[in-house]
Amino acid sequence: MAGQATVTDVHPxxxxxxxxxxxxxxxxxxxxxxxxxxxxxxxxxxxxxxxHLKPRLLGHWGTTPGLNFVxxxxxxxxxxxxxxxxxxxxxxxxxPGLLANSWLEGTxxxxxxxxxxxxxxxxxxxREFSFPGGMPSHVAAETPGSIHEGGELGYSLAHAYGAxxxxxxxxxxxxIGDGEAETGPLATxxxxxxxxxxxxxxxxxxxxxxNGYKIDNPAVLARIPRxxxxxxxxxxxxxxxxxDGDEPATMxxxxxxxxxxxxxxxDVIQHSAREGELTGRPQWPVLVLRTPKGWTGPIEVDxxxxxxxxxxxxxPLAEVRENAGHREQLESWLRSYRPAELFDxxxxxxxxxxxxxxxxxxxxxxxxxANGGLLLKPLRLPDFREYASEVKKPGSTMSEPTRVLxxxxxxxxxxxxxxxxxxxxxxDETASNRLDAVYDxxxxxxxxxxxxxxxxxxxxxxxxxxxxxxxxxxxxxxYLLTGRHGLLSCYEAFIHIVDSMFNQHAKWLxxxxxLDWRRPVASLNYLLTSHxxxxxxxxxxxxxxxxxxxxxxxxxxxxRVYLPPDTNTLLSVADHCLRSRDYVNVVVAGKNRxxxxxxxxxxxxxxxxxxxxxxxxxxxxGREPDVVMACAGDAPTLEVLAATSILRExxxxxxxxxxxxxxxxxxxxxxxxxxxxxDAEFDALFTTDRPVLLAYHGYPWLIHRLTYRRRNHxxxxxxxxxxxxxxxxxxxxxxxxxxxxFRLVIDVLDRVPQLGVPAxxxxxxxxDTRTRHDAWTRAHGDDLPEVRDWVxxx
Numbered sequence: 001m002a003g004q005a006t007v008t009d010v011h012p013x014x015x016x017x018x019x020x021x022x023x024x025x026x027x028x029x030x031x032x033x034x035x036x037x038x039x040x041x042x043x044x045x046x047x048x049x050x051x052h053l054k055p056r057l058l059g060h061w062g063t064t065p066g067l068n069f070v071x072x073x074x075x076x077x078x079x080x081x082x083x084x085x086x087x088x089x090x091x092x093x094x095x096p097g098l099l100a101n102s103w104l105e106g107t108x109x110x111x112x113x114x115x116x117x118x119x120x121x122x123x124x125x126x127r128e129f130s131f132p133g134g135m136p137s138h139v140a141a142e143t144p145g146s147i148h149e150g151g152e153l154g155y156s157l158a159h160a161y162g163a164x165x166x167x168x169x170x171x172x173x174x175x176i177g178d179g180e181a182e183t184g185p186l187a188t189x190x191x192x193x194x195x196x197x198x199x200x201x202x203x204x205x206x207x208x209x210x211n212g213y214k215i216d217n218p219a220v221l222a223r224i225p226r227x228x229x230x231x232x233x234x235x236x237x238x239x240x241x242x243x244d245g246d247e248p249a250t251m252x253x254x255x256x257x258x259x260x261x262x263x264x265x266x267d268v269i270q271h272s273a274r275e276g277e278l279t280g281r282p283q284w285p286v287l288v289l290r291t292p293k294g295w296t297g298p299i300e301v302d303x304x305x306x307x308x309x310x311x312x313x314x315x316p317l318a319e320v321r322e323n324a325g326h327r328e329q330l331e332s333w334l335r336s337y338r339p340a341e342l343f344d345x346x347x348x349x350x351x352x353x354x355x356x357x358x359x360x361x362x363x364x365x366x367x368x369x370a371n372g373g374l375l376l377k378p379l380r381l382p383d384f385r386e387y388a389s390e391v392k393k394p395g396s397t398m399s400e401p402t403r404v405l406x407x408x409x410x411x412x413x414x415x416x417x418x419x420x421x422x423x424x425x426x427x428d429e430t431a432s433n434r435l436d437a438v439y440d441x442x443x444x445x446x447x448x449x450x451x452x453x454x455x456x457x458x459x460x461x462x463x464x465x466x467x468x469x470x471x472x473x474x475x476x477x478x479y480l481l482t483g484r485h486g487l488l489s490c491y492e493a494f495i496h497i498v499d500s501m502f503n504q505h506a507k508w509l510x511x512x513x514x515l516d517w518r519r520p521v522a523s524l525n526y527l528l529t530s531h532x533x534x535x536x537x538x539x540x541x542x543x544x545x546x547x548x549x550x551x552x553x554x555x556x557x558x559x560r561v562y563l564p565p566d567t568n569t570l571l572s573v574a575d576h577c578l579r580s581r582d583y584v585n586v587v588v589a590g591k592n593r594x595x596x597x598x599x600x601x602x603x604x605x606x607x608x609x610x611x612x613x614x615x616x617x618x619x620x621x622g623r624e625p626d627v628v629m630a631c632a633g634d635a636p637t638l639e640v641l642a643a644t645s646i647l648r649e650x651x652x653x654x655x656x657x658x659x660x661x662x663x664x665x666x667x668x669x670x671x672x673x674x675x676x677x678x679d680a681e682f683d684a685l686f687t688t689d690r691p692v693l694l695a696y697h698g699y700p701w702l703i704h705r706l707t708y709r710r711r712n713h714x715x716x717x718x719x720x721x722x723x724x725x726x727x728x729x730x731x732x733x734x735x736x737x738x739x740x741x742f743r744l745v746i747d748v749l750d751r752v753p754q755l756g757v758p759a760x761x762x763x764x765x766x767x768d769t770r771t772r773h774d775a776w777t778r779a780h781g782d783d784l785p786e787v788r789d790w791v792x793x794x
Contacts, residue, residue: 009267010260011080013253021072021252023342024104024356027349028068029296030337031100034122035129036061036315037330042122043339043347048331053321058130059137060093062313063177065295066209067097071364073255074173075105077263078358084169086482087364088148090156090186091177091209093314095138096129098146098365104349105357107144107365111517119347141511141518145365147372147481149504154183155474157206161192162478163369164202165464166420168274170369170482171266175207178219185470185501190236192471193284194448197459198273200420203266206238206286211293213310222290229288238286239265246292246308255289262287281447298333301326372483373519379422379485379578380415384408384571388600391568394616395595395641395792401567401634402529402591405574406437409487412578413441413462416485423479424463425472426489433489433529434591438463469497476524477505485522485578492528492588493535493544502584506554509582513557520581523560527574528588532697532721533635533733543725543733545698548664551586552702556673561586561664563697565637566596568603569662576607588697590634592730595792597637610663610675611685616794617641617658619648625657626752628686629744632661633697636720639734640695641792643744650762651755654748659685667706679711688712691751695739696720717747731783735773741787742766742773 013021034042036059041052067089078085089098102108103125109116115124128134135142138150148159160174180186196204210222221229226242233240241258245251262285272278294312299305306316317326317333344350361368368374387408389399409424416422424430424438431439436456443461450457464475469490476486505524512518528547535542551559560583564570570589577585597614598606606612615621631640637660644656661667668676677685686692688711696703700718707713724736734740745766749759769784776784 009264010257013256018249018252020352020356021076021256022248024075024353025068025072025248026337027104027342027353028071028097028100029065030334030339030342031103031122031125032064032068032096033061033297033334034126035059035096035099037320038126040123042126043119043343044331044334048327048334050321050327053327054131055321057315057318057320059096060314061096061297061316062213062293063091063094063209063211064097065297066211066289066291067091067094067175068101069251069255069291069295070173070175070207070209070289071097071101072356073252073259074364075356075358076256077259078362078364079356081263082362083171083263084362084367084369085364086147086163086170086172086367086370087145087175088156088160088163088172089139089150089175090148090153090180091175092150092153092180093138094150095136095140095143098139098143099125099129099135102144102365104353105363105365107363110366111144111515117348122343122347141508141515145363145367145370147370147478149508152500152504153177153180154185154470155477155501155504156180157186157189157204158192158471158474159478159481160204160206161189161196162475163482164196164204165423165475165479166200166484167202167369167482168200168270170202171205172202173205173207175209178208178210178212178222179214181208181221182219185468185474188468188471189474190238192466192475193237194281195445195464195466196284197445197447198270198278198282200460203270203284205262205266208286208288210288210290211295212308213293213313215313216310233286233288237281237283239283240286240288242288242290244290246295251291258287296336298329301329369482371517371519372481373521375483376519376521377419377421377483379412381575381578382408382411382415384575385600388568388571388603389596391596391599393794394597397596398593399567399596400434400591400593401564401570401589402527403434403437404567405570405589406435408571408574409435410438410441413438420462421484422462423476423484423486424489425476425486426463426465427469427472427494428465428467429489429491429530430463430465433491433527435489469494470501473498473501477501480522480524483521487525487527487578489527489529491542492531492547493542495526495528495547496544496550499547499550502551503554506558506584509558509584510555513582523577523580523583523585525577525585526587528586529591531588531590532725533633534590534592534730535725537727539727540725543721545588545721548586548588548698549702551584552705554584556665556668558582559584559586559665560675561588562662563588563633563664564607564662565631565634565660566594566598566603568596568598568600569607571600572603572607573662588633594634595638606660607662610666611659611661611677613685614658614660617644617792618656619652620655620657623655625687625690626655626754627748628657628659628690628692629748630659630661630686630692630694631696632664632694635734636695636697636739639739639741639744642741642790643748645792646741646745647748651759654752654755664706667703669709682710683712686710686712686716690715691748692716693744693747693751694718695744715751717751719744719747729777729781729783731773731787732777735770740770742770
C-alpha cells in the first residue's frame with residue numbers, strides 16, 4: 001500500500017466524469033432490463049414486438065439498479081486508487097446486475113467466449129438469463145467474480161470477512177440488502193469486526209442498501225429513524241456514512257465523495273496498524289445507501305405506483321406479451337437509457353464506457369481471489385505417523401483421538417505459518433473438543449477488550465471462535481473460496497444449525513465443477529465431535545447424529561463421510577481430507593478416551609480400503625462366517641468388539657467375521673458413488689446369505705438406504721441411534737438405543753438359525769446382564785465394572 005492517506009482525500013466529480021459514470025450506470029441498467037425481458041432485438045433497432053419477448057418473465061428488478069450504481073462507483077475507486085476489490089452482494093436476486101457489469105467489463109465474454117461484446121453477444125446474454133440451460137436469476141458459481149451464492153439470504157457479510165482474513169491487500173465491498181439484514185446470520189455477522197486484524201487482514205466495506213421493501217413487506221431497517229439505525233451500527237463498532245436520494249446527478253456526486261472519504265478512513269486504519277501505531281480495535285466504516293426500489297424503472301403501471309414500492313421487486317411489467325400498453329411502456333423504459341449513446345453499431349460498449357472499467361485483474365469480475373483455486377497453495381502437512389499412538393496389541397492402550405489430532409493440527413499451523421493459509425474455526429469449542437494443543441502454535445484471534453484472566457487470545461491468531469455456527473461456517477467458506485484451507489470443529493448435535501449453509505456450499509461446488517474456468521478449491525472439512533454417544537453428561541438436547549443423513553442427500557461427487565474408529569485412523573483421515581479438493585468432508589470422531597485398535601501402518605491401509613475385515617477380531621479364518629458383525633463409528637466399534645469377545649468365549653465354534661467401516665460411502669454401489677463397492681466386493685465382504693449385524697453411529701435407516709440394492713440386504717440388521725437419550729452413563733446410552741454388546745449378542749442368537757436352543761442359557765445371561773446394568777447405574781451412577789473396565793483379549 002502507498003503512504004498514509006487522509007480522510008480528506010476526496011476527488012469531486014467533474015462534469016465529464018459525472019457524464020461517463022452515469023452512462024456506465026445506464027448501460028448496466030439497460031442490460032439488466034434486457035435480461036429480464038428480451039429474446040431478440042437487443043439494441044431496439046426496430047419497434048418492440050411480441051416475438052422479441054421471453055415467454056416466461058423470471059428475475060428481479062427492484063434491487064438491481066442500486067447494485068449497478070455501487071458497481072459503477074467501485075470501478076471508479078479501483079481505477080483511482082489501484083485497489084484490489086471483490087464485490088459480494090447479499091440481495092438474493094441481483095443476478096441481472098452482476099451479469100450486466102461482467103459483460104460490460106469483458107469478464108463474462110472471457111468466461112463464456114460465445115457471448116461476445118457485440119450485438120449477438122448481447123442477444124445471447126439476454127436470452128440465457130433465467131432461461132432453460134442458461135444462467136440463474138441470482139449470483140451463483142456461474143457468475144464471474146463471485147464467491148457468494150445469492151439464492152439464500154444471510155451469509156454475505158460472513159463470506160466477505162472470511163475472504164479478507166490473511167489477505168492484507170484485499171478489500172471486499174459487501175452489499176447487504178435490507179431484507180437480508182433481518183436474518184439471524186447477518187445480524188450476528190456485524191460483530192465479526194471484533195476479529196479482523198488490520199495489520200494482517202484485508203478490509204470489508206459493508207454497504208447496507210436500504211430500498212425499503214422485501215417481496216411485499218416493508219424492510220425493518222428501512223423504516224426506523226436514522227438516529228436509531230445510527231445507534232445500532234455504532235453499537236456494533238462501525239462509523240456510518242450515508243448516501244440518500246433519487247436524483248442521479250446528485251447521488252453520483254455524493255456517492256463518489258463518500259466512497260473517497262471511506263477509503264481514506266480504511267487506509268488510515270490499515271497504515272496505522274501496519275506501522276504499529278494502532279493498538280486498540282478500530283471502528284471500521286459502513287456505508288448506508290438509500291435508493292428507491294426499482295430506481296429508474298416504471299413509476300406507475302395501470303394506475304398503481306411501482307418505483308419505490310414493493311411492486312418493483314420482481315417484474316414491474318408482467319403482461320408485456322398480452323398487453324400492448326405494457327409492451328409500449330417496456331419499450332419506453334428501455335429507450336429511456338438511450339442505448340444508442342451507450343453501444344456502437346456493432347453493439348459493443350462505447351469507449352467512454354470502457355474507460356470506466358479497471359484494467360485486467362483489477363476488474364471485479366476477474367479478481368483472482370474470486371476464483372480461489374488460481375491462488376491455492378498445497379498445505380505443508382507433517383507426517384501424521386509421527387503423531388500416531390503406539391499400538392502393540394489391539395485395545396491395549398487408550399487415548400483421546402481429538403487431543404492427538406490437535407497436536408498434529410498445531411504443527412500444520414506452524415508448517416504453513418509463512419503462507420498464512422490455514423485456519424481453524426469453531427463456536428467456542430476448540431478446547432472443549434480437545435484440540436487445544438493448537439494454542440501452542442497459534443492463538444485465538446481477538447481484537448476486543450483483553451483482561452488479565454484471558455488465555456490464548458491475540459490479535460494475530462489463526463483460530464477464530466465465535467458462538468455462531470453460521471458465522472464460523474461463513475468465514476470458512478469465504479476463506480476456502482478465496483484460495484486457502486481450513487477446518488470447522490463443532491459439537492455434532494449443533495452442526496444442524498448450518499444445514500442450509502451446507503446445502504448452498506455443496507450446490508456451489510457441484511456447479512463449479514462443471515465450469516472449466518473455475519479452479520478446484522480446498523475442501524470444506526467438518527470435524528464433528530462431542531458426539532451423540534458421549535454426550536451423556538449434557539443429555540438429550542446434545543444427542544443428534546442426523547447431520548450425516550442431511551449430507552447424504554447431496555451429489556455423490558461432492559460428499560464424503562468418515563467414521564474413524566480410533567486415534568490413528570482419525571489422523572489418517574484428517575491428512576486425507578486436508579489434501580482433498582472440491583469436497584465436503586464430514587469426519588465424526590470422539591474426544592473421550594477410547595481404545596486404540598490399529599497401529600499407524602494398519603490405520604493407513606484400513607482407511608485406504610474404507611471398509612475391511614479385522615482378522616484379528618474375527619474367528620472365521622478359512623471358512624464361511626456364520627455371522628458378520630459390522631461397525632461404523634467409535635462407539636459402535638467398541639460394542640461390536642465386546643460382543644464378539646463374548647461370542648468367542650461362550651460360543652467358540654461360531655465363525656464370526658468383524659468388518660469395520662471408516663468411509664460410509666463404501667456401502668453405496670459403485671454406480672452411485674466414486675467410493676462405492678461393486679456388488680462383487682460387497683458380497684465378498686458381507687456374504688450373500690449370512691446374517692449381518694451392523695452397529696452404526698447414526699440413525700439406522702440410512703444404512704438401509706445405502707444398501708437396499710445389495711443382494712444380501714434382507715439379512716442386514718442395523719442398530720443405531722433411535723432418539724433415546726438423557727443425562728446418563730456412557731454405556732447406558734447404548735443400552736437405551738439397543739446398540740449395546742449384550743443386545744448385539746442376543747441379535748446374533750436370534751439370527752443364526754443353529755444357535756437357537758443350544759444358546760438359550762447365553763441369551764438369558766445377556767438379558768439378565770442388561771437388567772442388572774439398569775439397576776446398577778441407578779444405584780451407583782456409573783457403569784457396571786465389567787463394562788467400564790473391559791479390555792479386548794485376543
